[in-house]
Amino acid sequence: MSKVDLRITPSRSVLPASQEPQLLYALVELSAQSGATKMPRLPLNLCLVIDRSSSMRGERLQQVKQAAMQILDLLGDHESFALVTFNDRAEVVVSAQLARARAEIKRQISAIEAAGGTEMATGLALGVQELQRAMMPRAVHRLLLLTDGRTYGDEGRCVEIARRAQSRGIGITALGIGSEWNEDLLETIAARENSRTHYITSAAEITKIFTAEVERMHNIFAQDVHLRAMLPSQALLRSLDRVRPYIGPLPVIEEADFVWTAALGDWPENDVQALLMELVVPPLPVGRHTLLRLGLRYRTPGSDGATASHEQVLTVTTRNPDEVSDEVDPTVKHWLERLVAYRLQASAWQAVEEGKLEEATRRLQMAGTRLFEAGEIELARTVQEEATRLLRSGQASAEGRKRIKYGTRGLIGREGQS
Amino acid sequence: MVICSHCQAQQLDGTIFCTVCGASLIHARSTRQTTASLNRAAAEAPQLDGDDATIVPAPATKTESATIALVVLSSGRRIVLPVTSELVIGRKDQQRNFFPDVDLSLDGGYDAGVSRRHARIVCHNGSYVLEDLGSSNGTFLNRQRVSPDRPVPLHHGDEIQFGMLLVRFETNG
Numbered sequence: 001m002s003k004v005d006l007r008i009t010p011s012r013s014v015l016p017a018s019q020e021p022q023l024l025y026a027l028v029e030l031s032a033q034s035g036a037t038k039m040p041r042l043p044l045n046l047c048l049v050i051d052r053s054s055s056m057r058g059e060r061l062q063q064v065k066q067a068a069m070q071i072l073d074l075l076g077d078h079e080s081f082a083l084v085t086f087n088d089r090a091e092v093v094v095s096a097q098l099a100r101a102r103a104e105i106k107r108q109i110s111a112i113e114a115a116g117g118t119e120m121a122t123g124l125a126l127g128v129q130e131l132q133r134a135m136m137p138r139a140v141h142r143l144l145l146l147t148d149g150r151t152y153g154d155e156g157r158c159v160e161i162a163r164r165a166q167s168r169g170i171g172i173t174a175l176g177i178g179s180e181w182n183e184d185l186l187e188t189i190a191a192r193e194n195s196r197t198h199y200i201t202s203a204a205e206i207t208k209i210f211t212a213e214v215e216r217m218h219n220i221f222a223q224d225v226h227l228r229a230m231l232p233s234q235a236l237l238r239s240l241d242r243v244r245p246y247i248g249p250l251p252v253i254e255e256a257d258f259v260w261t262a263a264l265g266d267w268p269e270n271d272v273q274a275l276l277m278e279l280v281v282p283p284l285p286v287g288r289h290t291l292l293r294l295g296l297r298y299r300t301p302g303s304d305g306a307t308a309s310h311e312q313v314l315t316v317t318t319r320n321p322d323e324v325s326d327e328v329d330p331t332v333k334h335w336l337e338r339l340v341a342y343r344l345q346a347s348a349w350q351a352v353e354e355g356k357l358e359e360a361t362r363r364l365q366m367a368g369t370r371l372f373e374a375g376e377i378e379l380a381r382t383v384q385e386e387a388t389r390l391l392r393s394g395q396a397s398a399e400g401r402k403r404i405k406y407g408t409r410g411l412i413g414r415e416g417q418s
Numbered sequence: 419m420v421i422c423s424h425c426q427a428q429q430l431d432g433t434i435f436c437t438v439c440g441a442s443l444i445h446a447r448s449t450r451q452t453t454a455s456l457n458r459a460a461a462e463a464p465q466l467d468g469d470d471a472t473i474v475p476a477p478a479t480k481t482e483s484a485t486i487a488l489v490v491l492s493s494g495r496r497i498v499l500p501v502t503s504e505l506v507i508g509r510k511d512q513q514r515n516f517f518p519d520v521d522l523s524l525d526g527g528y529d530a531g532v533s534r535r536h537a538r539i540v541c542h543n544g545s546y547v548l549e550d551l552g553s554s555n556g557t558f559l560n561r562q563r564v565s566p567d568r569p570v571p572l573h574h575g576d577e578i579q580f581g582m583l584l585v586r587f588e589t590n591g
Binding site: 263341361365380 | 431444492530581
């Protein structure tokens with residue numbers, strides 16, 4: 001049985017007593033420590049949906065085929081594998097089946113050739129259908145999508161298909177390679193529980209990222225993870241964002257007065273998860289106060305769907321303002337700085353869309369400043385360059401935009417590093 | 419309540435980064451008293467409206483005496499300066515009694531990595547050179563790094579970067 005460690009670090013543990021509401025940031029870290037007994041592994045029901053448009057020709061497709069074969073070798077005899085390709089139309093190359101006739105499946109994979117355009121929706125639909133054919137009662141259902149091109153006219157359908165699949169418990173990993181694909185679409189597709197997106201900057205990374213993703217899916221030790229935050233009267237949870245393993249907003253629901261919940265999906269054991277909360281604290285007198293009661297609830301795979309839970313409490317001290325320093329916790333500040341950079345670049349692209357180039361440039365430059373301060377020097381330079389390019393030419397480069405969007409979220413080829 | 423010194427937005431006490439512009443509010447707070455008057459001056463200085471798609475002010479308006487201007491691209495602030503033989507660019511530090519000719523602390527200079535003595539612009543016979551004064555985060559002219567010991571010629575329309583802060587150099591001559 002794994003043990004869960006839940007830790008809350010506030011930006012300040014001593015607050016000035018005040019007549020005004022004030023803001024407190026709290027970093028919530030979730031980590032799992034493996035116990036002595038090995039966790040039972042949930043079987044995987046996996047479908048690869050691969051773009052085989054002509055731009056995939058050469059090293060990219062070669063790497064994809066190799067990755068698909070390696071994944072097949074990672075699967076056990078009771079796990080399901082399927083592979084769908086798409087260009088102008090979609091085709092089931094390997095229909096959903098237990099990973100047993102490996103030689104035959106590999107032969108089918110090696111026969112894939114690149115040609116034609118990119119039409120993603122039909123490919124996604126076929127992939128979801130294959131997964132549903134192999135629906136096992138207690139399994140992890142995942143669709144792994146790889147594309148290098150822009151799909152035209154069927155973006156809406158792609159999102160619709162993805163949402164329907166996600167509501168049935170199928171998680172989607174959307175991978176983009178090269179500089180032509182539509183990062184807005186992939187981000188939208190992946191903006192749900194158990195789904196993520198990643199930017200593959202070179203074909204050489206394909207195998208590594210594919211297999212790392214399958215390994216994550218194999219190590220799920222808690223499912224349906226729910227977080228519940230109980231705040232004192234008049235306090236407010238202003239925002240909740242995931243900051244590790246990658247940055248992105250988490251939707252919260254105010255379940256009752258001063259009680260908020262968020263769904264975190266499945267949890268692969270090796271992922272350290274960290275969330276950043278912004279709490280608006282009501283005016284407080286001098287003394288000790290409980291500001292946050294945090295509950296974590298999840299199902300463990302081996303235990304017939306039994307739920308487990310954990311609780312953690314955050315207390316702070318309030319003192320006279322002149323006894324309180326301005327110091328903030330450096331770890332909280334670091335992740336907040338990264339989060340602010342992510343938000344700034346997101347609002348910069350929004351401003352570009354609205355034709356507000358000056359505003360967009362300003363936001364990008366501030367994002368660069370934040371990244372610079374957070375020690376992300378290389379990314380800060382990329383942001384600065386795109387800001388300059390935007391100001392000069394009125395548009396950002398397709399590659400720079402992707403590097404910034406995925407880089408600020410920690411989603412470029414740095415698995416296990418952040 | 420805290421006022422962001424970069425965009426003048428009101429923020430809750432305890433805010434670390436302004437939710438409107440993203441500037442750091444930590445140091446703004448500790449220097450609140452000393453910069454109060456400067457904040458007012460900055461508010462009166464020409465500022466770009468946040469919602470307007472204004473392009474950076476067109477260069478070179480004709481005036482009688484020779485001036486040069488530095489346009490801070492992030493804030494839109496246009497710093498007009500009389501031509502003198504030397505202009506030091508940096509961040510003021512009242513504790514150490516250091517006041518550069520051009521103070522970039524109001525433009526987020528601290529966050530952008532502008533040193534107290536960052537660089538200087540030297541004018542000689544109507545031409546200009548830019549020299550880095552050993553700044554921590556470097557000076558860049560049109561994206562090329564300027565070595566501290568090697569001044570480079572500066573022309574109208576050039577882009578200078580002090581640390582992360584991007585500025586355009588303009589002359590009216």
